[in-house]
Amino acid sequence: MTSSLRDVARLAGVSVGTVSNVLNRPSIVSPETLAKVRKVISEIDFVPNGFARHLRSGFSRTIGLVVPDVANPFFTEVARGVEDAASKRDYAVFLCNSDESTAKEEKYLNALIEQQVRGVLITPADNKAERLNILRDRGIAVTLLDRESKQSNQCSVAVDDVRGGEIAIEHLLSLGHETIAWVNGPESIPQCADRGLGVARAAKASGASVTTIRVPQMNADQGTEALKAFLALEKIPTAIFCANDLLALGVLRALLNEGIRVPEEISLIGYDDIAFARSAAIPLTSISQPAYQLGVAAAELLLAECDEAAMHSHQQIRFQPRLQLRQSTGERR
Amino acid sequence: MTSSLRDVARLAGVSVGTVSNVLNRPSIVSPETLAKVRKVISEIDFVPNGFARHLRSGFSRTIGLVVPDVANPFFTEVARGVEDAASKRDYAVFLCNSDESTAKEEKYLNALIEQQVRGVLITPADNKAERLNILRDRGIAVTLLDRESKQSNQCSVAVDDVRGGEIAIEHLLSLGHETIAWVNGPESIPQCADRGLGVARAAKASGASVTTIRVPQMNADQGTEALKAFLALEKIPTAIFCANDLLALGVLRALLNEGIRVPEEISLIGYDDIAFARSAAIPLTSISQPAYQLGVAAAELLLAECDEAAMHSHQQIRFQPRLQLRQSTGERR
């Protein structure tokens, strides 16, 4: 059954302290003892008990990553970046899916505290940062992912979502579109709010007319729903901007089902530039974000804070989004 | 800073044992004491230290889920099923990405042992089951996910991949295709091996000619590579079957880039029926698997083993795949 450090010590004929040294400070152990102990360790497939191990030091080499939707390729790409960066520093990553629900988020946050993770990377489901303070109070490092920090006591890695919204609208304007539908998720999701801000700003500057269609969730099915609302509009716009690619893909499918040609009749633009955007029925024009780098940067910031807390100073990194032009947008006819 | 059970005891004017009872066996504590202690707990935001907590009992309410590719929507769908089922039983899920690499897989397995997870759900990167025995020897329950168990000492939840391969080929045969390209991943991945078996069986039964194009990984970029090999074939087949949708989407993109019409010139069929298959340039015919249910079933089996080890008997569940017909396959011209 499960063997303990004591078993190893007994079998190797040394003390538990020495075995502990072999595990944690091999350099101070004599070569013979080292070899002897390691032999026993591998013979009985000994793996130290992480609980007990970090009971004293207080923390494990583990971080938590809480994202609002693992089914969204944007976040799996971010996760991949986080994992690669963590792996380099020999940390393991607990990936948690909050499903955009603050309740689920809170549940996972508690689980992460119980697991005594060293730090947490999170894209919060809403703007309330209080929940995060209970992590910080426990000495767990927190860095915001895909969200700008308003507090100076934490790091954040974000993409300029306001600018992203602006870019999308500016692109449509440059193609001659003057009435635009803007399919957005709940205002409580900061990304949605910010992109909406950019949309509003660009619209105001140009005098274009933007109608907002609100959806409760950011997935393809909701995109299909959104198109119904779109077609019921009194004056049907000539272009649609969706708050993410999943929505856009749903809209696109519904448009084609209705026999509406894209981009000849309606121009469509998404957000995130997920891998599938290129493979879509009409390759999707989208606002591209550096997902993988976002993950890497966030993990590096967090782990720097964990490992070198003393010399670490918080920083806010902001990436810029850019337009990825494809075939789903075109001149207004 | 971090407060301990002792702090709670002091503040509530009771002993640590009583606080422990409040946490674990509230029914045996008197109502007044219960209220008093709970008040203190919520006042100081006390969360018990999971390490110490399960140091005695040996295990946490945590399971590990090891998948070969989180970027594949098939596995995120499975993960969602696992998470929902685990959540119901109040377990948290550690999601790990082996990237189809046995080395990474082993690293995560060790991390999971250290975290003292209660059980592990895994789609192993290869056929070697020995690694899994070291988990079982430690009393960690293991159930295979998307893989049939050859041993009777474990549960498994799988989809009949041999049959899936067969169905795909039979479909192409029924459309009149007699020369088919089969784009498959490494034979070391059991899903690939099994689907290949089905392909071979169907081919043999019908006398159709199947050419295998081997790719090192199962993603869209490799699909694009595969098409180059396809076009270099001496006698170009009239249909392509890909071992998963990611590959098929890559192949599709490359076909359209070459100006080859689908399905008029080449028929294409994928595997997994991921959500994006419907949104593809040419909606993709695919072999559909019940991903979500797969996850739910596997988690339930695993947790039953964890919580009711005594009355649990191992079982092997096998789901059947089915053909999801769309526009990417058609009659041979």
Next chain:
DNA sequence: GTGAAAGCGCTAACAG
């Protein structure tokens, strides 16, 4: 019903 005390498996002083 509640408190005291003995560990769970390990790390980190400290002696030797």
Next chain:
DNA sequence: CTGTTAGCGCTTTCAC
């Protein structure tokens, strides 16, 4: 360089 020992925070007998 190695052994001894005191906890880490909690659960769990066992008295009271």
